[in-house]
Amino acid sequence: DSGVTQTPKHLITATGQRVTLRCSPRSGDLSVYWYQQSLDQGLQFLIQYYNGEERAKGNILERFSAQQFPDLHSELNLSSLELGDSALYFCASSLTGTAGEKLFFGSGTQLSVL
Amino acid sequence: ELKVEQNPLFLSMQEGKNYTIYCNYSTTSDRLYWYRQDPGKSLESLFVLLSNGAVKQEGRLMASLDTKARLSTLHITAAVHDLSATYFCAVDVSGTYKYIFGTGTRLKVLA
Numbered sequence: 362d363s364g365v366t367q368t369p370k371h372l373i374t375a376t377g378q379r380v381t382l383r384c385s386p387r388s389g390d391l392s393v394y395w396y397q398q399s400l401d402q403g404l405q406f407l408i409q410y411y412n413g414e415e416r417a418k419g420n421i422l423e424r425f426s427a428q429q430f431p432d433l434h435s436e437l438n439l440s441s442l443e444l445g446d447s448a449l450y451f452c453a454s455s456l457t458g459t460a461g462e463k464l465f466f467g468s469g470t471q472l473s474v475l
Numbered sequence: 476e477l478k479v480e481q482n483p484l485f486l487s488m489q490e491g492k493n494y495t496i497y498c499n500y501s502t503t504s505d506r507l508y509w510y511r512q513d514p515g516k517s518l519e520s521l522f523v524l525l526s527n528g529a530v531k532q533e534g535r536l537m538a539s540l541d542t543k544a545r546l547s548t549l550h551i552t553a554a555v556h557d558l559s560a561t562y563f564c565a566v567d568v569s570g571t572y573k574y575i576f577g578t579g580t581r582l583k584v585l586a
Contacts, residue, residue, distance in 0.1 A: 363517065394574060404518075404563065404576040417572035451517065460567050461506055463520035464574065 364388060367452050367467035375475055379440040382470045384452030386433055390465070392416070392458025393435040395427055398469075399448040410435055411458045442474045477502045479566050479577040487583045491553050496580045498547040498564035507540050507547045508565040512579075518563065522549075554584045 364387035374380055386393050395407040406419035410429035421427075424442075429435040439446060449471050453464035478501040488494050498507065509521040522531040524540040524547060531538050535558065537550045547564055564577040 363519070396576070403578050406573055406575055409572050409574070411572070419573060419575075453518075458572055460569070461523065461525050463508055463523050464510075464518075464565075466517040466519070468517050 363465040363467065365452060365454050365465050365467035367450075367470050369470060370468065371471045371473075373473045373475065374442060376442055376444060378442050378474075379438065380442065380472065382437040382439070382450055382452075382472075384435045384437070384454075384467060386435070386452075386454030387465050390454035390456055391433065392455045392462075393429055393433070394453040394455075394458075394464060395421075395435070395437050396451040396453065397448045398451060402448075404451075407437070409458055416458060439472070444474050447472055447474045477566075477568060477573070477575055479564060479575050481562075481564060481577040481580045483580060484578060485581050485583075487585060488551075488554050489585050490555055493553065494551050496549040496551070496562055496582075498549070498577050500545050500547075500564075500566045500575075500577075502545075502566065503569050504545075504566045505542050505569070506567050508567075509538050509547075509549055510563045510565060510576075512561045512563065514560075521562075551582075554582075556584050556586055558582060559584045 366385040392411045397405045407421040409417040427437045453466045455462040482497045507524045510518040512518045522538040527542040
């Protein structure tokens with residue numbers, strides 16, 4: 362168990378809908394990362410937060426947004442969902458999000474858009 | 476655009492054999508990470524390499540880093556079935572807080 366908690370584990374929804382994925386980092390970790398994993402795109406970096414502030418952005422679509430709350434949990438919001446958004450979404454955390462730290466991954470949220 | 480490429484993408488090998496997975500990256504970084512992902516599972520850290528020439532070993536796996544060549548290798552010695560998994564390398568990009576993963580190498584060790 363990595364100590365990173367993601368909910369829900371599975372999510373099935375329809376095109377055009379909006380969903381929220383939740384992540385609680387390991388105790389003591391201040392940085393949260395979000396990744397999207399799909400068969401054709403691999404593991405794509407979406408965004409990183411540190412202590413409530415956005416720190417780095419990757420290939421995150423404008424339809425997607427995220428935030429990190431004062432209690433350090435994070436949410437990834439996906440809106441106007443398309444079939445191609447079906448993927449496994451991982452959250453990871455690290456102590457400070459700076460160079461040299463390994464990431465601890467949650468078990469992921471499997472999103473299916475029908 | 477930053478690229479982190481692994482070679483090969485798929486690897487099927489016999490138990491007891493040796494093999495090497497290669498990770499090439501296109502940005503300046505002195506740090507490289509290896510992760511393992513079992514089917515249907517999450518990723519877990521294997522190695523953290525923090526400088527040029529760094530070498531780490533755990534069991535039948537050994538990782539090394541050549542920052543001048545922008546190349547890391549993951550060497551498998553005398554493979555066993557339990558090593559079957561997908562292996563990812565990752566780079567944290569100097570000057571940013573981006574942490575980018577490679578394409579992954581799916582390893583299958585045949586008994």
